[in-house]
Amino acid sequence: MSADNAQKTEQSADGNHEYLAKINTQPSTQTDLREVARVVFPADKDLDALPLYIDGPINREGPSSAGSDTANQHPDDIISRRSVRIRAGRRVSFGSYFNAFPASYWRRWTVADSVVLRVRTTGAGSLIVYRSNARGVSQRVEDRRVSGETTCEFELTLAPFGDGGWYWFDLISDEEGMVLDEASWLVPSQGRPVGRxxxxxxxxxxxxxxxxxxxxxxxxxxxxxxxxxxxxxxxxxxxxxxxxxxxxxxxxxxxxxxxxxxxxxxxxxxxxxxxxxxxxxxxxxxxxxxxxxxxxxxxxxxxxxxxxxxxxxxxxxxxxxxxxxxxMFDMYNKPLLNAYAEVVNSYRFLWGPIDGLGAVDFAERGLRSRPRLHRRWDADxxxxxxxxxxxxxxxxxxxxxxxxxxxxxxxxxxxxxxxxxxxxxxxxxxxxxxxxxxKDDAVDWQAYFHERNRLIAALLHSPFSKGGRMLRESMTTETKHVVSMQYYPARSVLLAIQDVLDGPDRLHEMLPNRMPQIRGMKDKYSDGRVVKDLSQLPPVRRAKPPKRMEAPKSPTKAQLIPWALRTVLKQTLRPVREMAREYPEATVAHMDGHWSYLATLDSAIVSNADGTGASWYRRDPAQVRELMAESTKLHAELLSRWDELSEQYRAALPEITSPQAWARTFAENGPAQ
CATH class of the missing domain: 3.90.550.60 (Spore Coat Polysaccharide Biosynthesis Protein SpsA; Chain A)
Known part of the structure; x- marks a missing residue:
């Protein structure tokens, strides 16, 4: 504790409330401050979202207990979007996702070198300011006693936040309780105008x-x-x-x-x-x-x-x-954050959250209980x-x-x-x-766009020869579709590759038409047709029971290539079991529909991701042979032409993304009737 803080604590203990009020209401020495983040609370007093606004007890091991601050919060305690009641004897922390200040992001990316915390309260209690470092270790910065109607300001440096860290504050009410009237984080504007x-x-x-x-x-x-x-x-x-x-x-x-x-x-x-x-x-x-x-x-x-x-x-x-x-949080599970920071793996050319930063559930553990979220993570x-x-x-x-x-x-x-x-x-x-x-957009019409657009992005931006692992993964994905009896997405992927090979000149032309064309292909494929009423599908029957009752395990990385070769040969040469032509061999829940399991079946009813229906997957050796032959041919052409195509797409990029090119496309595509 600093000498000033020690002095304040001693004088508070002596009952010098007049001095205490003076230091609590003393305005910041900073001039021309801009409010950059206000402490807020859920609209409509939504308690499901409250863990994002008020943090529960520190718990780094697992889900918070039922006695957490957020679990005990009553809707009436949320007075307004900016005001909350702290009941007698309770401690409430605003070290939460929406109300803590992400100091390291402001330190790294902006001209700000300090921040001012301004807190207005009514009632008696304690106000404690904390900070964390990049390892998530919490440190008390300053504490003050408050009483009556009080406005406190704290000038806080951003200097030590190079790699991570947050600021936040807690309120502890005395026996009569207290109210947070409003609070905000402000930085010196340094003459920067307010953008529109x-x-x-x-x-x-x-x-x-x-x-x-x-x-x-x-x-x-x-x-x-x-x-x-x-x-x-x-x-x-x-x-x-x-x-x-x-x-x-x-x-x-x-x-x-x-x-x-x-x-x-x-x-x-x-x-x-x-x-x-x-x-x-x-x-x-x-x-x-x-x-x-x-x-x-x-x-x-x-x-x-x-x-x-x-x-x-x-x-x-x-x-x-x-x-x-x-x-992006989950609309139906509001404290669940889908990804904290997302990057593109340039060798695989695949996007996604940084390892360990996906599916972050703040209902289980709050911000202060997650050291990993206190490091600054830079997104691509x-x-x-x-x-x-x-x-x-x-x-x-x-x-x-x-x-x-x-x-x-x-x-x-x-x-x-x-x-x-x-x-x-x-x-x-x-x-x-x-x-x-x-959603499972990898096996519906969007499979086309996953493949085509990923290839285009790799041709434009991959730093590796031949796109790194991109083509190998593309071939693997196509093979998984084929051996899983997913012939609709498999055909869509091949069409995507052909469109990439045709070059960038038709991208604007295809923009309004490709989606309805791809969706129009669905009825040609049994796996593409979703049946809403499952009673319309035949019952599961199998002449012989499977050799094992549980689903087979996925092959390891070392086993994958030989396993794939054996499976493709088996699927192209082995006749479909007679009964499987008329009856599905299994009913497969969406979550169990892994390619390594589906590859062992000759037919199956597979439910879709949102649970609204199911499709009948049926093995077709002729389609397997046709799709695998075309896949091999197209991937070989992509490999041989990669450098040439990369030059074409990079040269065309300024034109196809220009306002002028887009203006022509807008003019040619009037509203739907």
Whole structure:
């Protein structure tokens, strides 16, 4: 404890409340402070989300006990979005995901070298400020006694946060209880202007979600200060403007809502339109330059509106123009964070969360109990469920790739990084989104886009000869589809490879058409047809029981290649068992449908990811032979032409991502009827 703190503690013990009030209300010596993060609480007093706002007890071993602070919190304790009651004798920590201050991110990426914590309370108790280091070790910084109506300010340095660490505070109430009236984190503005933001939403037939987002934005406190307009690009035929509550939501926006209709070109086409409107619409009606940023949002989200203000403030203070991304929580399990920071493995050319930073459940353990989250993690990209992009980056590197639904976000950040612009996934900025666990887009029509767009991104950005392990993994994935009786995604993947081999010139042309063409192929394949009423499918029958009752184990890495060769030979040469032609041999739950198990069957009923139906997988040796032969041919061509194709795609990139190319595509693809 510092000498000053020791003196304060002694005088508090002597009952010198007059002195105590003086030091607690003394204003910061900093001038021109900008509020960059406000302490907030869940909208609608949602206790399911509360672990993200108030931290439970420190517990590094497993799930928090039922007696945690958040479990015992009563909805009436949440007085407003900024105010909460601390009941008599209780201790409440705001060392939480949304309310702690991510000091290391501000230290690394912005011009700020200090932060001021301002806390206003009513009632008697103690206020304790903490910090952590990159190892997650907590350290008490300062504590003060408060009574009556009190405003405390703490000037806090950012100097020691090079590799990680957070600031936060706890409140401990005396016997009569206390109220946190409001609290916020502020940094010296250093003359940086407040940037203006256009919010951009892309939607396809999710009008209810969009109207809810409009209402959230219209009712959010403080957004008017930074918001130019909200642009919703409606690409569907169930229109947002036809929703019953739309007129009311539109009125609440006060003229800051703009609706744009166009044909369905996926997230890439919708978000490119948002970007285009910011780049090309720079002059407002009063002649003043318009938005400094576009902040793009997915349509099927719940928005924590405070994140918009935080992302904009952070971007304003960055050393260099930077993409500022928000995290994605599970809409149906609100404390579950899907990924804390995501990267592209450049050798495999595969995206995903950093090891150990996926599926973080704050209901089990809070921020203070997770040392790994106290280190600063630098991302390669951020998903476009919530992502702020400065206009100057758009103007320099162009708009999105015209690739419909996959890899557009990660490719854009890789492109920006090559131009010197980082992507920062900023803690405390987030939305709730439908979980990926309820989708299996690798075996439906999206398999085409997974393959094609990953290959294109690798051709553009892979630093390794022939794309590193990319082609080997592509061949492996295709083989798994084939031996799993997934002939629909297998055929889609081969079509994707052929389209990549045809070069970049047709990407804009294919943008509105490829998806319906791929989906139109489904009826040709039994595994592609989803049956909702399972009673329509024949019962499971098998002439002979399997040799073992449990599902076979997956081959190890050392066993994989010989196993694959044996399996492919068996599937191409061995006739289908007679009874399996008429009856499925097994019913397979989605979670059990691993390729190593499906490869042992001649037919199976396999449920889909969201549980709404199932498909009948049936082995077809002729299709296996055809698909494997074509796969071998196309992958060999990709390997031989990799360098040539890489040069083609890199040379075409500035043109196909230009506002001019996108303007032609928008003009050619009017709204759906």
């Amino acid at each position: 933001v256009t919010l951009g939403v892309t939607t396809f037939n999710r009008p209810d979600y969009c109207v809810n987002t409009i209402k959230t934005i219209a009712n959010a406190d403080g957004l008017d200060e930074v918001l130019d307009e909200l642009i919703i690009v409606d690409q569907g035929n169930k229109l947002v403007q036809d929703e019953p509550d739309f007129a009311e939501a539109q009125k609440a926006m006060g003229g800051k809502l703009r609706m744009i209709r166009q044909g369905n070109m996926g997230g890439s086409g919708g978000f490119a339109r948002n970007m285009y409107e910011v780049v090309e619409g720079r002059q407002g009606p009063d002649g003043v330059e318009k938005s400094d940023y576009v902040l793009i949002l997915d349509d099927d989200i719940l928005l924590e509106s405070e994140g918009v203000l935080r992302a904009a403030a952070f971007a304003d203070m960055c050393h260099t123009p930077s993409i500022v991304g928000g995290h 990209y951020n998903g476009w469920w919530m992502c702020l992009i400065p206009r100057v980056i758009l103007e320099e590197i162009g708009l999105s790739l015209p690739v419909f639904i996959k890899w557009d976000d990660s490719e854009y950040s890789l492109r920006a990084k090559a131009a010197g612009y980082p992507t920062i996934s900023l803690p405390g900025v987030a939305v709730w989104h439908v979980s990926w666990a309820d």
